[in-house]
Amino acid sequence: MNLSVRKIVISGILGAIVILLGVTRLGFIPVPTPAGHATIIHIPVILGGVLEGPVVGLITGAIFGLFSFLQPGAPFFADPLVSVFPRLFIGVVAYLVYFATKRINTVLACVLAGAIGSLTNTVLVLGMATWRGYLPAEVSISLGFLHGIPEMVVAAILTVILVKGIQRIRPAEEK
Amino acid sequence: MELTKNITLGVYLPGSTSIHRLDPRTKILAAAILIILLLFVRTYEPYLLFSLFLFAVVLLSRIPVGYALCGLKPMLPVLAIMWVFQLFLFKTEDTAVLFSWWIFEATEAGLHMGNLISLRVLFLFTTTTLLTLTTSVVSLTDGLESLLKPLAKVGLPTQELVMTLVIALRFVLILAEELEKIVKAQMARGVAFDRGNFLQKTKKLFPVFLPLFIGAFKRAEELIVAMEARSYTGGRGRTKMKTLRFGRVDLYSTLATLAFSALLVFTILRSGPLY
Incomplete structure (x- = not known):
């Protein structure tokens, strides 16, 4: 398997944004729920999947997972099955959704990729947290609704804006 | 900030x-x-x-x-x-x-x-x-x-993956400085980041995120050109000046x-x- 320079660099920079959003807490939007914040850190991962394909999505997701495991923002992330494993899928799912729907309309494809990529994160992380016994099932479900929905909306909007903005400055052969 | x-x-x-x-x-x-x-x-x-x-x-x-x-x-x-x-x-x-x-x-x-x-x-x-x-x-x-x-x-392309990790670590501080500039510029334009409810706070993030990502991708494009110009091939057959x-x-x-x-x-x- 070979990775092009482009894939290496883009995954690296998106990984840097993930870490940056994590350490500055900018990636957490305070919401009035017990957990206290909704996350938008997974957006660079979704972008990686949409803009550069599943491999970049996977690598960026792995950096996201690794980072949230080694510098956890919430206690149950101190378990690689909750922090690393679910994050591997975000970018890949976002890519698949984008790839399947971009024929219809690219804006719609971005919205769907952002929303479903975000949903993947919410469902898998809370699912794993419940399965590993960190959260009772009822709490997970209510957290899923309270956080999952705002996260999905924000992710969908940001994905569209960012993909459109970034595509404008990228070299022409990428389309 | x-x-x-x-x-x-x-x-x-x-x-x-x-x-x-x-x-x-x-x-x-x-x-x-x-x-x-x-x-x-x-x-x-x-x-x-x-x-x-x-x-x-x-x-x-x-x-x-x-x-x-x-x-x-x-x-x-x-x-x-x-x-x-x-x-x-x-x-x-x-x-x-x-x-x-x-x-x-x-x-x-x-x-x-x-x-x-x-x-x-x-x-x-x-x-x-x-x-x-x-x-x-x-x-x-x-x-x-x-x-x-x-x-x-x-x-597995281990050299490349390690390179990705290195770029990520190196760029955290560079992007942090850029982020700080963006946040200050927006504050100078009158954006109060610490006020408002959930929706208002989220909305205020958009004028920060867009320049941050665009700036990051511009840097990425420059880095790609620089690395390709130096014929980076993932380090196959590369030797080290300092061996461990x-x-x-x-x-x-x-x-x-x-x-x-x-x-x-x-x-x-x-x-x-x-x-």
């Missing part, structure tokens, strides 16, 4: 202590072993041992304790909230109820679960931060590359880490899980 002040991950504090001069492979392996062991800790005693060990490392590497811990600061409020969360929501069959309030019950199991999990977070954080504080990015790369070599034989050498200090510290790990395993096994 001083965004870069509390970032300790990816920062290297140069020094010439024995910890700094260790072979990066020794340090990475030791950190990996300790992190894996941390996942199995379910009682308080191992944490006591662990903190002694980390304290010894801090002393040996002469890193200011306050500096090593300041990256934790932005994390504390969330940690506190999650601790309360665990206290009230974690339940097992037979556990004493400490006190109850409205429909919530604080249980003993919840208290221990909250404590143990928060401790695990703190120790994970400190272990990784100590590793990056005492190891420069270059030697971290060399160490990781050499440790991952067996995986390259299976066909496993010296006597490395042997001693590996032995020390292994002895400590054995002790840790023993304490973990001896004391049954608290919950």
Whole structure:
């Protein structure tokens, strides 16, 4: 398997944004729920999947997972099955959704990729947290609704804006 | 808003202590072993041992304790909230109820679960931060590359993956400075980031995110051109000016880490899980 320079660099920079959003807490939007914040850190991962394909999505997701495991923002992330494993899928799912729907309309494809990529994160992380016994099932479900929905909306909007903005400055052969 | 002040991950504090001069492979392996062991800790005693060990490392590497811990600061409020969360929501069959309030019950199991999990977070954080504080990015790369070599034989692009990680670590601080500029520029235009409800706060993030990502992608394009112009091919057949050498200090510290790990395993096994 070979990775092009482009894939290496883009995954690296998106990984840097993930870490940056994590350490500055900018990636957490305070919401009035017990957990206290909704996350938008997974957006660079979704972008990686949409803009550069599943491999970049996977690598960026792995950096996201690794980072949230080694510098956890919430206690149950101190378990690689909750922090690393679910994050591997975000970018890949976002890519698949984008790839399947971009024929219809690219804006719609971005919205769907952002929303479903975000949903993947919410469902898998809370699912794993419940399965590993960190959260009772009822709490997970209510957290899923309270956080999952705002996260999905924000992710969908940001994905569209960012993909459109970034595509404008990228070299022409990428389309 | 001083965004870069509390970032300790990816920062290297140069020094010439024995910890700094260790072979990066020794340090990475030791950190990996300790992190894996941390996942199995379910009682308080191992944490006591662990903190002694980390304290010894801090002393040996002469890193200011306050500096090593300041990256934790932005994390504390969330940690506190999650601790309360665990206290009230974690339940097992037979556990004493400490006190109850409205429909919530604080249980003993919840208290221990909250404590143990928060401790695990703190120790994970400190272990990784100590590793990056005492190891420069270059030697971290060399160490990781050499440790991952067996995986390259299976066909994984290990050199490239390590390069990705290095770019990520290197760009955190660069992008942090850029982010700070953007935030200040928007504040100068009258955006009050700390006011408003959830929706208003979220909306204020858009004029920060867009320039941040666009700037990052511009840098990425420049870096791609620069790397391609220098014919970067993922380091196949690349030689090193400084080759890693496993010296006597490395042997001693590996032995020390292994002895400590054995002790840790023993304490973990001896004391049954608290919950």
